[in-house]
Amino acid sequence: MSHLEHLCCPLDQLPLERNERALVCPKGHAYDIAKTGYVNLLPVQKKHSKDPGDSKEMVASRREFLAKGHYDPVIQAILDSLPQPLQQMSDLSVFDAGCGEGHYLRQLSQQLRERTQLDAIGLDISKWAITDASKRDKQIDWIVGSNAHVPVADGRFDWVMCAFGFPVVSEFTRILKQQGWLLLVESGSDHLIELREILYPEIKSYQATFAEGLDGFVLKHELNHRFSFTLTDAEQIGQLLSMTPHIHKAPYEGRQAALALQMIDLTADIKLRWYQKQGKNNVE
Numbered sequence: 001m002s003h004l005e006h007l008c009c010p011l012d013q014l015p016l017e018r019n020e021r022a023l024v025c026p027k028g029h030a031y032d033i034a035k036t037g038y039v040n041l042l043p044v045q046k047k048h049s050k051d052p053g054d055s056k057e058m059v060a061s062r063r064e065f066l067a068k069g070h071y072d073p074v075i076q077a078i079l080d081s082l083p084q085p086l087q088q089m090s091d092l093s094v095f096d097a098g099c100g101e102g103h104y105l106r107q108l109s110q111q112l113r114e115r116t117q118l119d120a121i122g123l124d125i126s127k128w129a130i131t132d133a134s135k136r137d138k139q140i141d142w143i144v145g146s147n148a149h150v151p152v153a154d155g156r157f158d159w160v161m162c163a164f165g166f167p168v169v170s171e172f173t174r175i176l177k178q179q180g181w182l183l184l185v186e187s188g189s190d191h192l193i194e195l196r197e198i199l200y201p202e203i204k205s206y207q208a209t210f211a212e213g214l215d216g217f218v219l220k221h222e223l224n225h226r227f228s229f230t231l232t233d234a235e236q237i238g239q240l241l242s243m244t245p246h247i248h249k250a251p252y253e254g255r256q257a258a259l260a261l262q263m264i265d266l267t268a269d270i271k272l273r274w275y276q277k278q279g280k281n282n283v284e
């Protein structure tokens with residue numbers, strides 16, 4: 001069962017105490033625990049739109065698509081590249097920043113719980129994503145919140161993961177323990193290239209993120225993981241399109257052409273980068 005412990009009030013950063021139905025801060029701000037067990041720590045004052053993050057439809061598309069296992073090689077690549085110090089921990093705390101409907105954290109947690117005591121939190125700014133996630137794994141703490149102001153105390157996690165999300169490096173530094181690990185999972189240059197060639201008249205050149213490095217971190221390991229998969233009906237192609245930014249960015253003609261397809265062979269090209277927070281003992 002999830003515990004919702006060691007969280008902070010998003011308004012004054014004071015520690016939250018759990019009572020039966022809510023988390024309450026010493027100044028009286030209260031956050032109800034939803035029936036499915038998640039808590040919304042994104043107060044109206046910190047919202048930049050009425051319904052931030054992925055919509056209900058995008059969440060449903062991602063859930064259906066990921067459930068078919070097309071991206072499960074990403075999970076295996078994360079497990080295979082897990083740094084030794086994390087592998088050896090008997091207690092491991094992990095935070096998934098922008099977890100969506102929780103597919104990756106849920107699958108990773110199931111495997112990691114076989115060998116360690118796991119404290120896992122998934123946070124997303126979309127209430128639809130977190131509602132969905134909280135229905136399917138009751139051992140993980142699910143929080144509606146923003147990467148811009150993560151509602152946890154400093155130095156809480158061994159591992160922060162941000163997959164296809166919106167990294168806020170200063171917050172990730174703050175919430176990681178000394179020598180904690182940050183994993184960034186992003187698209188590589190050839191990711192879904194066959195689909196992009198249909199969507200766009202011209203493919204933009206690839207821009208690497210954080211090419212100049214990350215302040216306060218040492219890049220310890222970087223790998224590109226490529227694999228192929230085939231979508232064999234228009235529904236799955238539509239789901240994939242709806243869960244990517246291309247659904248908003250691609251021109252109308254490109255989207256129509258993609259949605260008319262009945263089959264497509266695709267390349268997944270995923271970049272994984274493991275950074276370690278610089279501490280007294282690992283400054284390079």
Ligand SMILES: C[S@@+](CC[C@H](N)C(=O)[O-])C[C@H]1O[C@@H](n2cnc3c(N)ncnc32)[C@H](O)[C@@H]1O
Binds near residue numbers: 129
């Ligand atoms: C492309 S999805 C990736 C979801 C998940 N990590 C995955 O790979 O399946 C990006 C997610 O980031 C969320 N998001 C957008 N802005 C955010 C923010 N400021 N803080 C936390 N999550 C955010 C969206 O709601 C969406 O669920």
